[in-house]
Amino acid sequence: MERKLYDAAVQGNKILLLDLLREDALLLDRFITGRYPETPLHVASMLGHLEFVNEIVARKPELAKELDSHNSSALHLVSAKGYLKVAKSLLEVDPDMCLVCDIDGRNPLHIAAMKGHLGLLRELVDARPWAARVLMEQGETILHACVRCNQLEALKLLVERVSDHDFVNCKNGDGNTIMHLAVAAKQTETINFLISSTTIDVNCKNEYGFTALDLLSQNQRDMKEKEIAESLERMEAIRAKDKLLSIPQLKAIRSKILLSAWDQPNAILKPKKRKDGKRLVNSNRNVDWLERKRNILMLVASLLAAMAFQAGVNPPSGVWQDNGPSGFSLTESNGKNHTAGYSVLADNHPRGYTNFLIFNTTGFLASLSIILLLISGLPLRRRFFMWILMVIMWVAVTAMALAYLVSIAVLTPAHSDSSLITILGIAMFVWIGLMLILLLGHTIRIIIRLIKYLRKLVIRLVKPISTRPT
Structure with missing residues (x-):
């Protein structure tokens, strides 16, 4: 029956729909209570079968809230x-699906x-205006989406209906405003509209300290770039960077602004360079690095905890199976x-057992401790905190290596090959030395970074004082 209903949705066959519902009155309810990749309403909406859609929502309006395997509602597909x-x-049926x-x-x-x-956009905005202010992934607004897709008319509509000063100047995850995107894409009409009809801040800096004017070359052989620069300069736009970037550097930065966190969230971008030679690292890559480190630390910590627990409750040499004199023989029991x-081991080698324990x-x-910190929900998104976790992991790994070394030392008979024991001991201590x-x-690396950070902080604090008029 479900297969027949899907076929009816593809064809938009309202008569077949009614026949199926007469045979099974609960047919539509199964798409609410069950798990399906998509509902017949998704199929009919995507194909634009209006009468079929009206019949379904009239009988089961709850289906308008159902999401498919991509978390898309029927309204997403229609949009x-x-x-x-x-x-x-x-x-x-449900205007809140706009959200x-x-x-x-x-x-x-x-x-x-x-x-x-x-x-359609006008209808959606009228139904739920505040849905236009919902941020997409990477902190981008609907205005960023309009500029990225070069939809100037949609941008004008949204600016007229829902925009204000703060919303127009909102930054994405890389600190880029819609002006940065428009200049990087050389969208002349969009730039002129933003300058003439909005309160866009032309001197706003992104995460890397670039204003919109910094994204244009000074030697403006490109007539489009020259026109854009003249428009920005009429609005008293300034360059934040004293040293101008070369043409290849500008192209790399503009390309990064347009590609960053858009349509390819998992793509690895080639590292670009700033004017000072430092790499422009994508914030997504930093997050991915931290996430990979978290997963690795959780896995290794779980394995080490399991090993340590097993060794603790079942120590080397095992446990006594009966009551009696300690030692290997009655004469050694003392x-x-x-x-x-x-x-x-505790009876026969008390000191070794203490060290092992x-x-x-x-x-x-x-x-x-590592497992607890990782599952605690604390915002461990900084490299410094991840460094602390790695230090704790080094402590755990080194402690387990020493426990292994003690076990081997006390369990190996004295008459065994002493050279083998020596080699094992040397190998273990070399490994611990490497750790x-x-x-x-x-540690030295983190201290250097901390010193650089404190130095920049002092410079920022001192600079306003030095420039203050006497």
């Missing part, structure tokens, strides 16, 4: 196709604006008795 009448029918975001963080208004469906369930417990607690060298290197 992409531009079917105005179908959109009106869905809006009458629902799909898997890419876009609501129906975002999609309609990107596609340039002005009539009058001491052991108890069933207690560690054999110290190292094993240290590794166990360090691993648990300490890595720890020292990262």
Whole structure:
């Protein structure tokens, strides 16, 4: 029956729909209670079958709230196709669907604006104006989407209906305003509109300190660039950078602004360089790096905690199985008795067992600390905090290595090949030394970064004082 209903939705066959519902009155309810990649309403809406859509929403208006496998509602699909009448029918059922975001963080208004469906966009804005202020992924507004997709008319509509000074000058995750995007894409008409009809800040700086004018070359052989520069300079636009960038550098930066966090959220961009030679690192790559580190630390910490727990409850040499004299023989027991369930190593090698227990417990607690910090929900999104977690992980790994070394030392008979024991000991200490060298290197690196940060902070504090008139 579900298959037949899908076929009817593809054809827009209202008569077949009614026949199926007469055979099974609960047919539409199954698409609400069950899990389906998409509902017949999604299919009919995407194909623009108005009568079929009206019949479904009249019988089961709840289906308008159902999402497909991409978290898209029927209104999302209609917004992409531009079917105005179908959109009106869905809006009458539930206008709040304008606020629902799909898997890419876009609501129906975002999609309609990107596609340039002005009539439909106007209906959506009238239904829920504040839906236009919902940010997409990477902190971009619907105005960013209009500029990226070169939809000037949609931009004008939104500026007229829902925009204000703060919204027009809103920055995305890379600190770029819509003016940065328009200049990077050389959209002359869009720039002229923003200058003449909005309160856009032409001197706003992005994350890397560039104003819109910095994105244009000084040697303006390109007539379009020259026209844009003249328009910006009439608005008293300034360059934030004293040293002008070369043409290849400008092209790289403009390309980065237009590609960053758009349509390819997982794409790895080639590192660009600023005028001072430093790399412009995409914020997405930083987040990905931290996320990979978090996952690796969680996995390794879980394995170490499991190993330490197993070694703690089942120590080397095992536990006594009965009560009796301690030692390997009655003459070695020295009058001491052991108890069933207690560690054999604790009786025969008390000092070695103590060292083993110290190292094993240290590794166990360090691993648990990492797991607890990672699942605590704390905002561990800074490299400094990730460095702290890595230090704790080094402590855990080193402690487990020392526990292994102690176990090997106390479990190996004295008459065994001493050279083998020596080699194992040397290898273990070399490895621990390597860990300490890595720890020292990262410590020096973080100290240098901290000094640079404090130096910049002092310069920022001193500069306003020095420029203050006496």
